[in-house]
Amino acid sequence: MTDDAEWLLGIEIGGTKLQLGLTRRAGTIEILKRSAIDPSRGAEGIREGIRRAFALAIDELGLTAGEVRAAGVGFGGPVDAESARTETSFQVEGWTDFPLGDWVRESLNVPCVSVHNDADVAGLAESRLGAGVGKSPLLYLTIGSGIGGALIVDGRIYRGAGRGAVEIGHLRVPSPDPTSPDDFPELETVASGWGIGRLARRAAEGCRDRGESWTVLDEEGRPERITAVQIARAAGLGDPRSLEVLDRARRALAFALAQAVALIAPARIILGGGVSLIGEELWFQPIRELVDAEVFRPFRGSFDIVPAALGEEVVVHGALELARDAWSASA
Incomplete structure (x- = not known):
């Protein structure tokens, strides 16, 4: 020691x-x-x-x-x-x-x-030191401007063949965006902070083109200036379109987590990063429900999904x- x-x-x-x-x-x-x-x-x-x-x-x-x-x-x-x-x-x-x-x-x-x-x-x-003490294997995701991942086994970083592992942000997921030309985009392009903003900006462009009103667009004036922070705030106030944007991101993340559980069988999944500050009601609980619905059935109930603790x-x-x-x- x-x-x-x-x-x-x-x-x-x-x-x-x-x-x-x-x-x-x-x-x-x-x-x-x-x-x-x-x-x-x-x-x-x-x-x-x-x-x-x-x-x-x-x-x-x-x-x-x-x-x-x-x-x-x-x-x-x-x-x-x-x-x-x-x-x-x-x-x-x-x-x-x-x-x-x-x-x-x-x-x-x-x-x-x-x-x-x-x-x-x-x-x-x-x-x-944080939310994963006593849990192994531990799957950790940081969800901010991008998405990074880590697998910790018995308190040690798992690095695969030596150049890293668990690059979950680059996992391909079914596109949650019906206007996207990419049927299987990388996870971080739709569920990171930048990705959520991107989904919102495309939705705002559609509203503008159809002459429809949307609170976030009306406040900002230009679709290209809409951010994930604004979407989270509007979703917290019950704005339907903002809730739909968040749901698309959550579904993409839940798909990725369900695949990760099938491969890794972690005892715990920790979600950190700025996007996870969206909170329990709009982020963690819906993601838990989506993962539970999609995960490999024999592994259901063998893991939990919790917020990061160390700030x-x-x-x-x-x-x-x-x-x-x-x-x-x-x-």
């Missing part, structure tokens, strides 16, 4: 957000630095932000860089965890085949570094767990 006196570093590198936390105690973040990412500055801008946040954090704690023993990184894109290299980022230029683990070791003077995809890292955190710091918590594992393995 890692000595709680050792300082550990956890870093989240997302498409829009950078977070960095330090701790000596499992399950806590003793100091947290958070900043927005400017994609126009590329990967080097993010690395500058990491150096700056790390320097501020250790200065506030009265530490030197050499006192931080290990670091974990949750990266917003595919990674080669064995070599601790990023494969690419779909939001920020400059991360293709980048030796992130080596960079952290050299730039921050941290001897042990572990790098994984951010969804995997979030799933790890929920399995050890906006989930990836930092998971990254600190990666750091803890790395330091333990090196001892």
Whole structure:
């Protein structure tokens, strides 16, 4: 076990957000630095932000860089965890085949570094510290601007043949949009925050073309400006068209989850990310009912679907767990 006196570093590198936390105690973040990412500055801008946040954090704690023993990184894109290299980022230029683990070791003077995809890292955190404690296998989904997935088995990230696994956002699902030319789009194009907005914008264009009124369209004025946040708010007020858009997204997600249950047979499914903040009545309960209706019958009742527990710091918590594992393995 890692000595709680050792300082550990956890870093989240997302498409829009950078977070960095330090701790000596499992399950806590003793100091947290958070900043927005400017994609126009590329990967080097993010690395500058990491150096700056790390320097501020250790200065506030009265530490030197050499006192931080290990670091974990949750990266917003595919990674080669064995070599601790990023494969690419779909939001920020400059991360293709980048030796992130080596960079952290050299730039921050941290001897042990572990790098994984951010969804995997979030799933790890929920399995050890959050809504998945005591459950295995655990299927975790983060549903935000995109959809990421993780499979955690006995408290460890499952990575398939080595380049990751459970890329559920790229699973093909029956199209919930009758106006779409694609009969089997990827899940994240219809059930992510961006996907829900896209479904809504197409529905709004249809209303406009038919000269029909829709509260969301009337408020916004232009279909191209409608977002998932507006749809969720209008659905909460009982707007029929917004409820229909949400139902299309829920049905696509439920289809994907039913297939995942048939293949993985998880003990628990955790749904996190900004879209899941839509809540119990409009998100979780309808999804549970849809999955229950479609799932492989012998597996019905063997799992549950619950909200994530660790909030906006989930990836930092998971990254600190990666750091803890790395330091333990090196001892």
